[in-house]
Amino acid sequence: MRVCILGGGTAGWMVASALSVKLKKSIKTMALVESEDIGIVGVGEATLPHIKFFNEGLGIKENVFMKATEATFKLGIEFCDWGSLGQQYVHPFGDFGQSINHVEFYQHWLKLNQKGHAGRLDEYAYGIVAAKNEKFQYPSDGKTELQQAFGYAYQFDASLYAKFLRDLSVGNGVNRVEGKVVEVLQDNDSGDVTTVILENGQQIEADLFIDCSGFRGVLIEQTLKSGYQDWSQWLPCNRAVAVPCERQGGLTPYTRATARKAGWQWRIPLQHRTGNGHVFWDEFMSEDEATSLLLDNLDGPALDEPKQLYFKTGRRNHFWKNNVVAIGLASGFLEPLESTSIHLIQEGITNLLELFPHDAVSALDAAEYNSRMSLQYERVRDFLLLHYVATQRDDSEMWRYFRNMTLPDSLQEKIDCWMHRGYVQRYEFGAFLPPSWIAVMIGQNLFPNHYDPRVDQSQIEQVKQQFNSMRTDIANSVGRAKTHADFLAAIDAASNTKQLRVN
Ligand code: FAD
Secondary structure, eight states: OEEEEEOOSHHHHHHHHHHHHHSTTTOSEEEEEEOTTTOOOOOOOBOOTHHHHHHHHTTOOHHHHHHHHTOEEEOEEEEESSSSTTOEEEEESBOOSOOBTTBOHHHHHHHHHHTTOSOOGGGGOHHHHHHHTTEEOOGGGOSSHHHHOBOOEEEOOHHHHHHHHHHHHHHTTOEEEESOEEEEEEOTTTOOEEEEEETTSOEEEOSEEEEOOGGGOIIIIIITOOOEEEOTTTSOOOEEEEEEEOOOSSOOSSEEEEEETTEEEEEEEOSSOEEEEEEEOTTTOOHHHHHHHHHTTOSSOBOSOOEEEEOOOEEESOSEETTEEEOGGGTEEOOGGGOOHHHHHHHHHHHHHHTOOSSSOOHHHHHHHHHHHHHHHHHHHHHHHHHHHSOOOOSSHHHHHHHTOOOOHHHHHHHHHHHHHSOOOOOSSOSOOHHHHHHHHHHTTOOOSOOOGGGGGSOHHHHHHHHHHHHHHHHHHHHHSEEHHHHHHHTTOOSOHHHHTOO
16 A cells, blocks of 8 residues: 555654554555644643553553653543542542452442541542652552552653654655645546645655645545534534643642633643643633733743633544544544543554555445544543533532533433433443543542442441551552653653752
8 A cells, every 4th residue: 555644743643653653565655744834732741551552562662652752650630620629639640449259449438428437539549549649660660569650651742742652653665745736637437536745746656545634634634525423512622722831849640631711721741841821712711811821820930921722622523534543633522621632543553554455445344444543532531521520619600501501411320320320321432441430430529329329238347447458559669750840850761850840
């Protein structure tokens, strides 16, 4: 196959690097076209743990990548003011506690919580306790199962990540072409894209095109008219303003998402700066108000002019149409509340690798790809929406809007099952496993009506003792761990060791 990737943002270079490593023998030529005039979105700094496996699959050394992208470790997301004003919890990567008498920990926690003996759920997750203490260790460094029951992701400078992958891809033979695509030629009969033509007249022909052109969707939408499923009735925030600021204080190994009256604000600590942004719904907040709210809530002085971004939540009707596969922002967008966009790029790549055409593009592969990616998108949508609807907040028009909303059936069913008996439906595909749902539902005060009846078969005093020993085990282990900054320095992942310890 001859492959042409249109776009050199995070998506384009992730695709190029993965195809150039994993499908070297199946690809005859691979070109990537990007335009410096158009540029990239340039935000997108927090990720999910799966990216670690993506990098490993490409043979990338963790410390080399972290140093090159000013990366920090991420143990989860702290959510402030979501369930109610003044309340906070952390959604970690990993499980809470350990099963007792073969019944999941959280079921015992639900019972003890009713009796006022449970303590905060946060205290039973190694990742959360480490995050709160600005500590880090690898899961494999833990001495007990409980100390190993967590995962981690990264926070990094997305533009540097794209550059890092660009060097890797070009080194693997990807032909980088600078220029703007101004015309697209299609086959008269099939409608397949045959050629893209650049401003300078250069023509690039290919058998398979990957559209990574960002929100524009130059091939998937402007050319093939895939159509867009607009999900803004569920996720109505449609604007963001982003600004980096000087890093102050310790190096927190987690992202923060603070709910605001018409949206929410992110804070993402990197080695050299802190990324910030305010996602908002322009129906209830002006650009000026959103920008000043953001600037008033930075850790330190802003390092740049605030950047305005516009989006419509949803996804393309077809991710793969004819011989074009859209990946990244060209395929759809869901707000970055759970750092899922880069993950969806990764899912797109994994599915493309599995379904990569042998010698000709097949409608069967496209259909399978579309059905898998639709599920991924829908499941992320439901999980994001959960944050807005599992709340007692009604202090602004946006929060009142969510209280009166009809939910997608898939989410309503999931919440109903939880409320009925603390049961989290499991499903194939989807980034978020039951512990993530439990973290958000309990974190935002959505308590089920019943817990698992097997919990009552255990002696409550014994359960309390086991709870105490789990808390102690985690606290002791975190006490011995290195600080996040020291850990980065120790594994040679710091771009500048002095800068890490700024206070
Ligand atoms: P872009 O970065 O827009 O790149 C598009 C590329 O296409 C560019 O190289 C451009 O030059 C090229 N191009 C376009 N048209 C043409 C043309 N005609 N000719 C030639 N080249 C062309 N994701 C996360 O995982 N975590 C986060 O924390 C996160 N935060 C975000 C916050 C906001 C407010 C937004 C909007 C997004 C966020 N994202 C986040 C998403 C993340 O930024 C994107 O998924 C990621 O950057 C991928 O973008 P992309 O490569 O698809 O598009």
